[in-house]
Amino acid sequence: MSMIKVENLTFTYPSSYDPVFENVDFQIDTDWKLGLVGRNGRGKTTLLNLLLGKYEYGGKIIHSVEFDYFPYQVADPEKITEDILQTISPQVEAWELMRELSCLDVDMDVLRHPFQALSDGERAKVLLAALFLNEGRFLLIDEPTNHLDARAREVVSAYLCRKKGFIVVSHDRRFLDGCVDHILSLNRTDITVQNGNFSSWMENFERQQNFEAAQNERLKKDIGRLQQAARRSSGWSDAVEKSKKGTKKAGLKIDRGYVGHKAAKMMKRAKTLETRQRQAMEQKSLLLKNTETAEDLKIHPLEYHAERLVSFSNVAVLYDNAPICEPVSFAVHRGDRIFLDGKNGSGKSSLLKLLSNCPPACRGTVTIGSGLVVSYVPQTTAHLSGTLSELAECCGLEERLLKAILRKMDFERVQFEKDMRDFSEGQKKKVLIAKSLCEQAHLYVWDEPLNFIDVYSRIQIERLLAQCSPTMLLVEHDVAFREAIATKVVML
Numbered sequence: 117m118s119m120i121k122v123e124n125l126t127f128t129y130p131s132s133y134d135p136v137f138e139n140v141d142f143q144i145d146t147d148w149k150l151g152l153v154g155r156n157g158r159g160k161t162t163l164l165n166l167l168l169g170k171y172e173y174g175g176k177i178i179h180s181v182e183f184d185y186f187p188y189q190v191a192d193p194e195k196i197t198e199d200i201l202q203t204i205s206p207q208v209e210a211w212e213l214m215r216e217l218s219c220l221d222v223d224m225d226v227l228r229h230p231f232q233a234l235s236d237g238e239r240a241k242v243l244l245a246a247l248f249l250n251e252g253r254f255l256l257i258d259e260p261t262n263h264l265d266a267r268a269r270e271v272v273s274a275y276l277c278r279k280k281g282f283i284v285v286s287h288d289r290r291f292l293d294g295c296v297d298h299i300l301s302l303n304r305t306d307i308t309v310q311n312g313n314f315s316s317w318m319e320n321f322e323r324q325q326n327f328e329a330a331q332n333e334r335l336k337k338d339i340g341r342l343q344q345a346a347r348r349s350s351g352w353s354d355a356v357e358k359s360k361k362g363t364k365k366a367g368l369k370i371d372r373g374y375v376g377h378k379a380a381k382m383m384k385r386a387k388t389l390e391t392r393q394r395q396a397m398e399q400k401s402l403l404l405k406n407t408e409t410a411e412d413l414k415i416h417p418l419e420y421h422a423e424r425l426v427s428f429s430n431v432a433v434l435y436d437n438a439p440i441c442e443p444v445s446f447a448v449h450r451g452d453r454i455f456l457d458g459k460n461g462s463g464k465s466s467l468l469k470l471l472s473n474c475p476p477a478c479r480g481t482v483t484i485g486s487g488l489v490v491s492y493v494p495q496t497t498a499h500l501s502g503t504l505s506e507l508a509e510c511c512g513l514e515e516r517l518l519k520a521i522l523r524k525m526d527f528e529r530v531q532f533e534k535d536m537r538d539f540s541e542g543q544k545k546k547v548l549i550a551k552s553l554c555e556q557a558h559l560y561v562w563d564e565p566l567n568f569i570d571v572y573s574r575i576q577i578e579r580l581l582a583q584c585s586p587t588m589l590l591v592e593h594d595v596a597f598r599e600a601i602a603t604k605v606v607m608l
Contacts, residue, residue, distance in 0.1 A: 118146045120167075120254070122307075124175035127159075127166060131538075134530070136162050139175070142307050144300065146181050146254055149276065150283040151292045151314055154302030155526050156542030156570045160285050163302070164256045181254040181281075188243045193232035197242060200231050204246040216245035219278070221271045236263040237460040241272065248279055255282040259541075261291050262567045263495075265460050266593045270294070287542075287571050289314055289596045318571075411524040413553060413576060417586040420558040422485055424449055425587060426471065431480035433466035440466060443480055446606050448559065453581065453588045455598050458608030464591045465495055467608075468563050471589070491557035495564045495591075497544035500536040504547070507536070513554045521550040525573050542568035549577065560588045566597060 125140040136159040144150060152160050166173055168183050190200055201213060214224060220241040226234055227242075234242070240260055247255055257276075261269050273294035276284065283300065286292055292299075292314035299310050299317040310317050427447040432439035441463025448454055456464040469475055470482050472492045500507075504522070508515035519532055525546045531539070536547060545568050552560060566574055574597060581588070581601045592598060598605070 118180045119178075120144050120146060120181070121178040122175070123178070125166070125177065126174035127162065127171060137166075137173075137307075140307050142300070142309055144283075144298070144309060146179075147280045148298045149280055149296045150298045150300050151296035151317075152283050152285045152300045152302070153287070153292075153314070153317075153571065155572065156546065156568070157526075157528075157531075157540050158302040158570075160302060161258055161540070164258055164283070164285070167256060179254075181252065184247050184250060184253045184255050186243060186247055186255060186257045186260060187240070188247060190231055190243075194230055196227075197229055197231045197234065198227040201227070201242060201246040204243070205249045208246070208249045212249055213245060216249060217242065220245055220275050235460040237265060237268040240264060241268070244272065244275070253281075257282055257284040259285050259568060261286050261288045261593070263460065263564070264593060266457065266595055266598075268460065269593060269595075287566070287569060287574060288594055289318075289571060290594075411576075412583075413521060413524060413580040415553050415560075415580060415584050415586055416556050417560070417584070418489055418556050418558045420450055420485065420488065420587070422450075425485050425488055425559050426589070427481075427483045428467070428470075429481040429483070431467065431470070431478055431482055433463050433470070434477040434479060437477075439479060441608055444606065444608055445480075448587065448589055450587055451585055451603070453585070453590070453601050453603045455602045455605045456589070456591050456608060457605050462608040464608060465563050468492075468561050468589065468591060471559070471561050485558075488559060489557045491552045491555040491560045493548045493552050493560075493562040493565050495567070497541065497548065500539070500544050500547060502536060503534070504532050504536070507547070507551070511551060513551060518550055518554050521553055522546060525550065525576065526570075540568070542570060545569050546573065558587065560586050562588065562590045562592070564591055564593070566592055566594050 121143040123141055125137050126135060127137045128135040152163070154160050162171075164185065165171055167177060167179075168185060188204060192200075202208075205213070213227075217224065217227075222238060222241050222245070226238050231239065240263075244257075244260065247253070260272060264272065269288060269291050273291045276282065276295035284292075284296065294313075296313055297311070299312065299314060301308050301310070301317065301321070310320065312320075425448045429445050430443040431445070432441055432443045434440070440461070441458075444467070446454070456467060458464055466476055470478060471484070471490050472494070502510075504519060505515055507513070508518050519527075522531075523529070527543070527546070531543070536544060539547070545565065549562075549565055549569075552562065566577075569577075574594065578597055578600045
């Protein structure tokens with residue numbers, strides 16, 4: 117057991133004026149299972165890269181362990197998987213690797229296949245197994261659940277639960293609850309560490325926010341009351357002081373000493389009230405610094421004239437004239453929010469693409485209602501480039517509405533002038549979702565929309581879809597999200 121200490125950490129990207137971290141302090145135990153959470157663009161991947169020593173920074177990072185990073189960059193994916201794993205963990209015995217892969221529910225046959233032939237889930241699992249076999253290393257795991265199906269997420273979560281000494285970045289609530297014992301939270305103004313899983317951290321965070329909000333309201337009222345009292349006392353003092361200028365009152369000579377004493381006493385009271393007011397304002401300024409808000413989003417779906425929008429009858433997507441999935445039959449009706457579920461490689465995304473502008477080849481019958489307007493969110497963000505203004509013009513979107521939605525999803529205004537290629541992956545996914553929310557459509561088709569998106573925005577989107585009930589066809593492996601809004605699940 118040892119500690120990783122971060123002292124006065126300050127870092128700013130060369131192309132930016134705003135620091136990502138400024139005088140940050142925290143320490144963690146190398147035996148902990150840490151979940152790293154925070155808003156998109158808050159610096160989670162940057163922090164991992166700082167621990168790896170990839171950037172120059174101010175302050176100190178003190179550690180006695182060496183770090184490994186996931187996802188591991190495979191230089192030659194055409195090589196046989198077993199050879200690649202041997203390169204990552206050269207000291208490991210074959211039986212040790214087989215033991216780890218068995219825990220991850222990986223068929224041993226994958227070791228004899230080229231790495232590039234493996235599914236996303238298989239690649240993630242074999243790399244995690246190899247990295248954890250490197251003894252004495254502290255593993256930095258960045259978004260391992262992206263592109264993993266629900267079953268694979270459960271397996272990986274259970275596997276991590278049996279390990280120790282890692283930081284994992286994830287926005288999947290169920291996944292984190294299953295595998296971490298501490299939460300490292302990147303807040304608006306600081307970084308905090310808390311014992312427990314994600315749910316306990318979230319409960320405490322919300323409780324703290326509610327307490328600070330109540331304190332803030334109380335202090336606002338106190339400050340207003342103190343301001344009024346100070347003004348009254350100051351006014352009384354001035355009035356009494358002016359009365360000294362008179363010569364007589366009721367025929368008697370004014371006692372200027374008494375009047376001056378009375379005025380001074382009232383002025384002292386006014387100063388005391390002003391001091392209390394200043395203290396209350398200082399106390400108020402310490403509140404709500406880390407408050408995370410999630411304003412309600414809006415969507416304006418079109419009403420379709422018929423009950424059925426789309427039907428799939430014995431449909432199987434083809435690749436090189438061969439089916440890549442079993443034939444499937446189902447229909448999408450008005451108000452449905454249908455999730456496609458199945459293992460990685462079962463053809464879920466391919467089925468969604470049948471409703472896109474570039475449908476793949478398939479067998480069976482896909483019947484699309486006449487005049488159906490579809491809003492499609494692809495899985496990949498690689499095509500995004502240029503500014504948001506250019507995107508709005510190209511896609512015929514209302515620019516002001518697009519940016520208003522992104523502001524509600526925690527975009528800073530400074531992001532609006534940047535090239536989207538410089539956005540974080542989570543920010544890119546938010547752009548695609550915001551674009552879809554700007555589009556009036558009969559059917560919304562979203563392919564893994566929550567990859568890289570932070571928890572607060574996930575809850576925000578959940579709330580929108582539950583309240584507005586648009587007709588949707590989705591692929592998404594976040595179980596909590598699916599349980600919140602799905603009306604039907606189609607297994608592939």
